[in-house]
Amino acid sequence: MAPRANWKGFLRLSLVTCPVALYPATSESEKISFNQLNRQTGHRIKYLKVDADTGDEVPNEDIVKGYQLEKDQFIEVTKEELEEIALESTRTIEIDEFVDKSDIDPRYLIRPYYIRPDGKVGHDAFAVIRETIREMDKVAIGRVVLTNREHIIALEPMDKGLVGTLLRYPYEVRSEQEYFDEIQDVKVTKDMLDLARHIVNQKAGNFEPEKFEDHYETALIELINQKRAGKPITPKEKPAATNVVNLMEALRRSVGQEAAPAKAAKKPRKAAAGQKEMLMPIAGKKPAKEAGAKKPAARSQRKSA
Incomplete structure (x- = not known):
C-alpha cells in the first residue's frame, strides 16, 4: 500500500x-530524532503560541497571516483572499x-x-x-x-x-561570484594532475547508493543502545592529524595509501531498510515486524548489539 x-x-x-x-x-522519518526535555523533571518541553506583547496564549482560530511592512506594521491576509x-x-x-x-x-x-x-x-x-x-x-x-x-x-x-x-x-539561487571571486588563480602542474588522476582511477567505481552508510545515524543508534543497556560511554579516538604540508608529497603519499592492500579497509555495512530497527527492543514489546513472523535469533542479537 x-x-x-x-x-x-x-x-x-x-x-x-x-x-x-x-x-x-x-x-x-527513519532517522533518529530527539525531543527537548526539562533537565530537572525529565518532562518534554511544550511550545505555545503567545502574543509577543501581552504574553497571552493565542488559539489557532485567532491566528492570521501578516506581511511585515516595517516594525510593528503588518498587512493581514486572510485564507479566503489566498484562495x-x-x-x-x-x-x-x-x-x-x-x-x-x-x-x-x-x-x-x-x-x-x-x-x-x-x-x-x-x-x-x-x-x-x-x-x-x-x-x-x-x-x-x-x-x-x-x-x-x-x-x-x-x-x-x-x-x-x-x-x-x-x-x-532564479531568485532563490545565489550567485557563485560572491563566493568564488576571492579564490586565487593557481597553476596546477602536469605532475600534480597525473598523480591526482592516478588516485581517481584507483577509487573509480559505480554509483551504488545501497553501499552508503549513515555513520552518524549508526553512531546515534549505538549510543542509545549502550545507554539503555547501562554500559559506560567512552569517547572514540579521533584520527591523528598528518604533518604533510607539501602538496606533491601529499599526492605521492595518497597514491601509496590507495595502493595498500584492500583488507585494511573496513567494509561498510549495508544500511537497514529502517535504521530504527537496529535499536534494542523495549522490554515486554515485540518490534512491529516481528508480530507476523519471528526473525532468526542470531540476527536479532546482532541488531541489538
Whole structure:
C-alpha cells in the first residue's frame, strides 16, 4: 500500500489529460530524532503560541497571516483572499516545455516526487505522456502548487511511472561570484594532475547508493543502545592529524595509501531498510515486524548489539 498522496489533480500535455497523484519519493522519518526535555523533571518541553506583547496564549482560530511592512506594521491576509488568487496549477500540472536534462543546473533541484495515475482511469493517457517523454529523451517542465505556493516541476519517466523534481526559481539561487571571486588563480602542474588522476582511477567505481552508510545515524543508534543497556560511554579516538604540508608529497603519499592492500579497509555495512530497527527492543514489546513472523535469533542479537 503506497503512502498517502501529497497532491492529487491532473497531468496535461496540450489536450491530453489524465488524473494523477503525487507522492514524496524520499523520507527522513527513519532517522533518529530527539525531543527537548526539562533537565530537572525529565518532562518534554511544550511550545505555545503567545502574543509577543501581552504574553497571552493565542488559539489557532485567532491566528492570521501578516506581511511585515516595517516594525510593528503588518498587512493581514486572510485564507479566503489566498484562495481567491489560486492558480490553475493548484489542480493541474500543465506541461509547458521540454528540455535536455543537461540544461538543468543542479542548484535548482529541490526534492523528488513519484507521480502515478490516480484511480483506474487515465492510464492510457498517462502512458502516452510518459512514453513520449522517454522516447524524446527529454525532461518535461511544468507547474504545480504545493503548500500554497506554485513550484516549477521537472518530469522524467521511471519504470511505469514518472519522477517529478521540484525546481527553485532564479531568485532563490545565489550567485557563485560572491563566493568564488576571492579564490586565487593557481597553476596546477602536469605532475600534480597525473598523480591526482592516478588516485581517481584507483577509487573509480559505480554509483551504488545501497553501499552508503549513515555513520552518524549508526553512531546515534549505538549510543542509545549502550545507554539503555547501562554500559559506560567512552569517547572514540579521533584520527591523528598528518604533518604533510607539501602538496606533491601529499599526492605521492595518497597514491601509496590507495595502493595498500584492500583488507585494511573496513567494509561498510549495508544500511537497514529502517535504521530504527537496529535499536534494542523495549522490554515486554515485540518490534512491529516481528508480530507476523519471528526473525532468526542470531540476527536479532546482532541488531541489538
